[in-house]
Amino acid sequence: MSAPYSELQINRVLSSKLAADVAAALQELASLGFNEMQITTTLELLLSDRENGRKGEPPIDLVTSGPETPGITNRDTAVVVRELFTHAQKSVLIVGYAVYQGVRVFEALAKRMHALPDLDVQMFLDISRPDNDMTQAEILISRFAQRFRDSQWPKGCRF
Incomplete structure (x- = not known):
């Protein structure tokens, strides 16, 4: 697969729900000057992190707090x-x-x-x-x- 990346190309390997977003992201990387090898390496690193990166580690806790705002529940x-x-x-x-x-x-x-x-x-x-x-x-x-x-x-x- 090579640039320019299209939804049709991506749809061959991923679900149609993801194809448009993935194609846009890949095209953005290409427009920033990433070549195919750099994009491949980036994707492999992401995959490796997802598969191995956080095993046994507790998740990151993100908590917001502060004054009450309509529609947002903040803790003390x-x-x-x-x-x-x-x-x-x-x-x-x-x-x-x-x-x-x-x-x-x-x-x-x-x-x-x-x-x-x-x-x-x-x-x-x-x-x-x-x-x-x-x-x-x-x-x-x-x-x-x-x-x-x-x-x-x-x-x-x-x-």
């Missing part, structure tokens, strides 16, 4: 994160816009980091910059990290 942030932090085994990825009551929220994580020194923890938090503020990014980040450690992270715990 403190309850959710405490539960997730307490049971984390390998890694924790935190993405957030604002941190409130951080000492209380992050206490379970700090304890877990102490119990599992190899626990990989990454935080991606919003660092706001006032309008017309020309402070260098490195300085803003350093100040934010210091404020976070001082006011949002449990005292005496590894950061």
